[in-house]
Amino acid sequence: MANSNQAPLRVYAPASMGNVGVGFDLLGAALAPVDGSLLGDIVTISQITSGVEFEQVGPWAHKLPDDLQQNIVYQCAVFFLDKLKRQDGVKLTLQKNLPVGSGLGSSASSVVAALYALNEHFGLPYDQQALLLLMGEFEGQISGSVHYDNVAPCYLGGMQLMLNTTKQACAAIPSFKNWYWVVAYPGISLSTAKMRALLPQQYDKAVAIDFGRYLSAFVHASYQQDEKLAIEVLKDVLAEPYRAVAIPGYLAAREALAEQGMLTTGISGSGPTLFSVTDSLTKAEQAKLWLEQHYVTEQGGFVHVCKLDEQGTRRV
Structure with a gap:
């Protein structure tokens, strides 16, 4: 049953760090700036007579496809209506606050915010796992x-370990509450697919054991x-050795931060966010x-300067 509330429903999905260095494709964490600002995308949903209306606004909307039907948020809505066999429609607005290709789970933030909003709007037809x-x-x-190291923490909050079992996709693990995570996005965009292509097809056995x-x-x-x-073993032996040189200024920054x-x-x-x-x-x-x-x-x-976002995706 669709949400009968006349006021549009607004959903915020936080930025996230995939891998967290040590856990390539298996570890992720959601981010919350300590100044209280929202670092993530917002999707607003309201009911219309039929079909799907969609608009994209915000500081990074100009980096999205001009053809609105190519946007993943629009596609989520079409899928949802079709799956539920609904004749009524929805209007969604994506406020694109995260830069594309930043290493901050930009696409995950849009997808999670959209599907969370749709699920809330239509009375929770999907449970959390589904x-x-x-x-x-x-x-x-x-x-x-398909990787969950961005969508899982973005949706559920905190630090998430990917299990990928038949019963459970992920599980929360304890985080260090006194840690500050400084995240820096230099302003350039790097394709996830291209950065993944930098990695070797096979790894030495010793590297696999270290991982x-x-x-x-x-x-x-x-x-x-x-x-x-935790700090001693927070090392990336699978991806960073191959990606570091492809991120302008990263190696110099890592050295300077260690000196500080x-x-x-x-x-x-x-990447390119560190x-x-x-x-x-x-x-910090x-x-x-x-x-x-x-x-x-x-x-x-x-x-x-961030702490981990323990709340995950939520109404705002």
């Missing part, structure tokens, strides 16, 4: 393959709340200032 699977399927149409060791140790450290161990006393630095998703971790707000603010001056190179670039 909706999550649908989100992964749609986001995969954009990024080239499993670091990820399992990080999960263990998270449950034990052992910060020192940041605990560790990595690539958010497939993340850097500290347990000191003072150091210093890193933010340095990154604004040295890493942000194009108009539209930004740096945020």
Whole structure:
């Protein structure tokens, strides 16, 4: 049954870091700027007589396809109405706040906000697990393959470990509440598919063992709340060695942030956004200032000091 409330329903879906360095395709985290600003896309939905009306607004709308029917949010709505065999229609507005190809889960944010809004509007026809699977399927149409390391934290919040079992797609793991995650987007766009193509088809056995060791140790450290161990093993042996040189200024920034006393630095998703971790707000603010001056190179670039967004997607 459609939402009979006359007021449009607004849904916010936060930005997310895929991989979180150590967990390629298997770990993701949602981001919440400490200044209270919303770093993510917003979808507004209201009822109309029939069909699907769609518009895209916001600071990054100009980077989306001019043909509105090519937008994934429009396609989500068409799919939803068809699946429910509904004759009534919906109007959706996407406020595109996340840059495309940023490594901040931009496509996931749009998909999650849209499907969450549609599900709420039509009286929750999908349960949480079914909706999550649908989100992964749609986001995969954009990024080239189905991965949940952005959609799961974006939808559910916090730090999520991908299980990909028949019973459960993902599970929340404990995070370090005193960590600050400084995220810096330089203003350039990098294709997820092209960044994935930089990776080798096969890995040496020793690298595979290191990947499993670091990820399992990080999960263990998270449950034990052992910060020192977590930082020690928060390493990316699968993607960063091949992607770092393709991100302008990343290697220099990583070195400079280490000199400033940041605990560790990595690539958010497939880049070009980087993340850097500290347990000191003072150091986080210093890193933010340095990154604004040295890493942000194009108009539209930004740096945020964040905690993890424990709420996930929600009405606003």
